[in-house]
Amino acid sequence: MAHKVTKAVFPVAGMGTRFLPATKSVPKEIMTLVDRPLIQYAIDEARAAGITEFIFVTSRGKSALEDYFDHAPELEASLRAKGKTALLETLEATNMDSGAIAYVRQHQALGLGHAVWCARHLIGDEPFAVLLPDDVIAADKPCLKQMVEAYADTGGSMVAAMEVPRDKVSAYGVLDVHPAIRSVLPVKGMVEKPAPGTEPSNLAVIGRYILSPDVMRNLDSATPGAGGEIQLTDAIAAQIEQSNNVYGYRFDGQRFDCGSKAGFLQATMAFGLAREDLREDLEEYLLKTLAQRQAAE
Template identity: 75%
Template sequence: MKRKVTKAIFPVAGLGTRFLPATKSIPKEIMTLVDRPLIQYAIDEARAAGIKEFIFVTSRGKSALEDYFDSAPMLEAELRRKDKFELLEMLKSTNMESGAIAYIRQQKALGLGHAVWCARRLIANEPFAVILPDDVIAGEEPCLKQMVEAYAETGGNMVAAMEVPREKAKAYGILDVKEEMGDMVSVSGMVEKPAVEDAPSNLAVIGRYILTPTVLNNIGKVKKGAGGELQLTDAIAAEIDGEGVYGYRFRGQRFDCGSKAGFLQATVAFGLARDDLRDEFQQYIHELVAMQKAAQ
């Protein structure tokens, strides 16, 4: 009998140097996409997938991230006094129940694999999800929910997968496909950030995972990989001949909010998707394009 996935790890220890100077004083995960911080999108996706326990792997300087999920009695009282009940209800989605959230420090930046490994004692012997908040995925059904439903059929280890242009394979973990299975593929190998000529496919791993606890043991055994870091990809690949590894082609659009261009693209897409913003925002974009054309 497959166990339900109720725990998720959120690796948020990175310094966010690509967004300096903004990230000098605030964690990148608190940066707002329209009117919600990146981490809220990740939390909402996890909740929709049935996650009950949230484990954050953090580092020094991330206290604002912890405060975000705490209650704010003075602010709530002020909103209540002014009868701003809609805002009050919105705030509730940012609060986490006592005991539902845990924070683990990654004291050395040794890679994604190491960040996940830091949470091993809280995972114990259960399957678990990993969500990278930098990858924001818009879709009718949340990506992790899609994966949890597929995992109920396959078990093993599952990674979110997306086709990318061949020349960009060097920026991702790439799957070596063993068998096509509709939305899924079974995997015969995984390569982290391969050279273009060495990429076994153009099917890239995106920041959503459902993993067996054995992967945590593997992380403690694998050697440092690409970039001199402990790669999560290598630890997952070690399970190909064991519990098995599957790639899941999710339905939705992924935005790389770890890059400035990706963050801007997500801002436009999510802004246009909002009923309360669409008309004014769309008009502005049309006017901006018209001005640029006129200037050429």
């Protein structure tokens, strides 16, 4: 039986340049999707999967992110005095117990693999999850929970995977797998951002991982890969060669790339339409707007 996964790494050191000027003063992970910041979606997903230790890999200028998960005694007291119980419960869901969150700094932007490696002393010799907050996944059962349940039978390492159009595949880490229609796929190889026409499949890795401590050890000796960065994909690919125990997991759900403006807007529409308190007004606005555009054409 696979070791239980209780630790998760959240790489949040990026500067969010695609969202300037907003990210000049606000960390991208605090940007609001409907009424929750991106990081809250990732934390909620991790909690649902049984994660109890949360490790944030941060950088300079991320103090607002740290403050978000702290208690706000004055605000809580004000809500309590006004009898705003529902808002108080919403606020309390953002609080984290003392010691549940640890922060480590990535002083140089050397890639995702390097960011994960920065958490090595807190991970130790245990399997761990990695969640990229830019990837927001709408699913009946949270994506990481699906993976944890599958990982209990496989052990090793597991990466979330989804099919992407061939003309987009060079933007991702891509899996070399035996073709099969099932959720758990043994991985023969991985390549980061393959040149167009060289990709082994159109099954791309997205921002959810369950990793063996062997991957962290591989990062100890990693050298720069695609883009001159330390690639997490390369360290996972090395584990395939060492133990042949890496799996792709086709998850049930819809992934939104909230690291792009278009993806963020798409997620806002999708999550807004999924809310009973917002659906009617939002649908009316969208239908009216589309009708006006069609009439203008």
